[in-house]
Amino acid sequence: MPPHVTIVTDSTAYLGRAALIRHNIAVVPLTVVIGDESLEEGTEVSAPAVARALQRRHPVTTSRPSPAEFATAYEAAADAGAESIVSLHLSAEFSGTYDAALLAAKDAPVPVRVVDTGMVAMALGFTVLAAAETAEAGGTPDDVVAAAEKRAADTSAYFYVDTLDYLRRGGRIGTAQALFGSALAVKPLLRLADGRIELLEKVRTSSKAISRLEEIVVEQAGTRRVALAVHHLAAADRASALAERLRERVPGLDELVVSEVGAVIGAHAGPGLLGVVLSPH
Structure with a gap:
């Protein structure tokens, strides 16, 4: 046995x-630190609480x-x-x-x-x-x-953020660091590559960026059997609308999860995050 x-x-x-x-x-659990208060992700702190703290410019960090x-x-x-x-x-x-x-x-x-x-x-x-x-x-x-x-x-992750500022503050932007001078003025699309966050494309408006995110996922999915997850932070309407469009456009879709990211990822990506995970079976 x-x-x-x-x-x-x-x-x-x-x-x-x-x-x-x-x-x-x-x-x-990882830990989120808001001000001087350390809280366990998943039990003691929520993503909406992190979003509110970031919007109020309260210091938010994370620890292993x-x-x-x-x-x-x-x-x-x-x-x-x-x-x-x-x-x-x-x-x-x-x-x-x-x-x-x-x-x-x-x-x-x-x-x-x-x-x-x-x-x-x-x-x-x-x-x-x-x-x-x-x-x-x-x-x-x-x-x-x-x-x-x-x-x-086999799994890919693509995401849109309203600003790279939160990723910059946390040092999580990886090879896109050199783009700050120009990219902060546009709407960036990013991806996970080799365990790091990399800039995929720069788009001028949020609506065009979200449309491009959708196109990338549809192209990458093709006709394969896939599971998708649509993540967001403080952007539930955007996430729901994107999920419905993907449901209609991805023929091999087996599973679709729509969820707000947890506090740790929220702390580094910031409010307005919209991401899609594509995982073929």
């Missing part, structure tokens, strides 16, 4: 409670979980019967979460494989679900890691 594999991830995967329970996925928090999660999984653990996390380019998990894995009571997925939000979430389904089918840790890495490699 293959070993029983438990999946651990972090709070930036933005999986719903029902999915976490159904697949027995453990979540270690501690190795001790990962150690607690690994011990709990082992106590519940896990014979091994696969721990899947947001891009190490964005956060020290992966490094904290690696430190904890060294002393865990069962073997732990820690994976930097290079993803975030539902790009990470779809990767975690692929791993969980492989584990449930009796896969070995190697099988589970391979399934996660394949899903991550």
Whole structure:
């Protein structure tokens, strides 16, 4: 019999409670700091609260979980019967979460494989679900890691932000840093590439940028079977309208998730964020 594999991830995967329970996925939260108050993502702080703080120009930062928090999660999984653990996390380019998990894995009571997925939000979430389904089918840790890495490699994420200023402040803009002088005056479209945020295109108006975002997703989806996630921060109407258009235009659509991003991603992207994750099956 293959070993029983438990999946651990972090709070930036933005999986719903029902999915976490159904697949027995453990979540270690990141922290959002608003002013001098530290709050756990997912339980103590919401994305709308972060949006309000940013709009009022209150200082908002984020921090990784501690190795001790990962150690607690690994011990709990082992106590519940896990014979091994696969721990899947947001891009190490964005956060020290992966490094904290690696430190904890060294002393865990069962073997732990820690994976930097290079993803975030539902790009990470779809990767975690692929791993969980492989584990449930009796896969070995190697099988589970391979399934996660394949899903991550096949998954794309594109997004629009009203301004690059929040990404600049948090140091998350990656190779687009050289574009600040001109790009702050336009509406940027960005993508995840090699675990980093990169500028994809510059568009003059928000409406044209959102239309272009839609076109990119339709083009990339083609006729493949795909899952999509439409994310937003303080832009529910925009997200809902975009989701409905994609539902009509993507012929191989199997699953469509519409959700507000969590507090950590919201803190770095800012209000007005609109993103689409494209994940072929």
